[in-house]
Amino acid sequence: MTNEPDCISFDDLVSAIETKITAAGASSAVAKVLATNCATCERDGTLSHGVFRVAGYLDSLTRGWADGTTEASVDVVGPSYIRIDGHNGFAQPALAEAGPVVDQALDDTGVAVIALRNTHHFSALWPDLEAFARDGRVAMGMIASGKLAVVPEGATCPVFSTNPFGFATPVADADPIVFDFSTSSMSHGDLQLLRAEGREVAVGTGVDSTGADTTDPNAILDGGGIRPVGGHKGALLSFMIETLAAGLTGGAFTYEIDAEAPDGAHTFRTGQLFIVIDPERGGNDAYLGRVREFVDMLRDAGMDRQPGDRRYANRAAAAERGIPITDSIRSLFD
């Protein structure tokens, strides 16, 4: 591969991020996992979770708010049930550490419930989920993200985070279908972006500090709050995600950790839950093909863009030309 001018190769980008994260005090194992994750998001066009996030990782490491040298404790509490204490490290290295145990559970039993606690998850969910789907599993993931931001109808203040939820499935003769989304009307990052651009949001997106509807991102971000997606249904999803990703994992609920976090912290020591299932176990061999038929039906009905399509297109372009160099990438070399 020859990179085009103003492009960087995936491997070079991983190295550059790794260097920064190692310099902030992380072990090389942790830095490698985080750098690969960040570069993957950047390569696939998820810029909000790509190199843009490196500064947040560095901040948590240099403050000592997150531990970049710790190893996770992996506890197999049932043949299909794995509990992980991340000891205040990051979620992706903890998940990587548990990889062999998780694979064993899936091979042996067809099911793995993976409950992580005391872990900072500062990326998108889809890279975690896509990895399972590449191995032929379906996977669901959810995060208590730790920053109080969401005000459901009836509440006088934010009580939930934007609580991401995601899902992945393999598909016959195609890339997996993988998606994640915040259970709020808008993600925190998108709202900050609109504020920076001086733009307004639709009524229903959020409220100001008095609890009144507002179209001003400033009012939502400064003392107000974002509404859940889809009214009370989004609030119920957030409730479930906090209950499972914090309560069931034994991690911190958003309302607990938000109060503890130092001013300006970008990452939060909470919990994450993954439920992974082998869809072909027990004689369901037709699964991959049937999902393919389902997806083909959706495309035929006009839904020609399916979740992941854009990422895979970006990935293919990056393989050919390299990853476009942004200001965030340039700053890695300052």
Added chain:
Amino acid sequence: MTNEPDCISFDDLVSAIETKITAAGASSAVAKVLATNCATCERDGTLSHGVFRVAGYLDSLTRGWADGTTEASVDVVGPSYIRIDGHNGFAQPALAEAGPVVDQALDDTGVAVIALRNTHHFSALWPDLEAFARDGRVAMGMIASGKLAVVPEGATCPVFSTNPFGFATPVADADPIVFDFSTSSMSHGDLQLLRAEGREVAVGTGVDSTGADTTDPNAILDGGGIRPVGGHKGALLSFMIETLAAGLTGGAFTYEIDAEAPDGAHTFRTGQLFIVIDPERGGNDAYLGRVREFVDMLRDAGMDRQPGDRRYANRAAAAERGIPITDSIRSLFD
């Protein structure tokens, strides 16, 4: 208990429904489970899934579209993974049949994935989920409901059902928190009700047969379609639910069974997925109390009505005075 005038006791209501369902050809075991489920919904105020539904059960039984005499095959395909073939029977009796095996999996491993196929689920999800929470488990449930009704953005015709999703958790010294909801902007039943009342719906609820936004329930129900809740996020949830509750279970996708169902069928032979976890396994003994604190925080923040509160109030009232007799109940005795 003495029933007030115009009220019926829970047991009498169960018997009356049982008689009808048995007369339509169901076995007494199946009739008992379905009648208890219907009477439970009626008692707790979920009238849309209460006695109102009896006619639909009777219709499917007398047509021979559903089998009221079959027994389910329960296949333990892993220590935490149970696959059930309902052989064209109803979901609740199949789930009841698997009860001991499910309990064993939960006691032994802390996890039970329950995948039902070839089953008609014609009730709310919450009674199934509440039962798990009463035993101290958290439970998630989802249904490929089988009636094409939902048109996501970009699609030229309905491709999903209203695909219900639900969740339940036990709470220390309190009733469980239990909820379910359709992943569409509005349930099919509510829309029919608004049509009957001659009322309009908000823009965004659904589209007419040309795909244009409409506020007329007639246009949505006759050749149009309901929108997913929360735009593309609701569509992603529906995608996941069809994939898991139909694909992974080996049951029928909505788009498949809708084409097969006889005209006017009310129940659909699809699939349902339940994921049940023991939240205290592996040393997480504080779970129930921590969820209680979380719920207390929400109530303190102004969310004084939590999911299930109204049902529990109706249940308490029914225990004291009996269940109010509606026209639907009266018709059981015709």
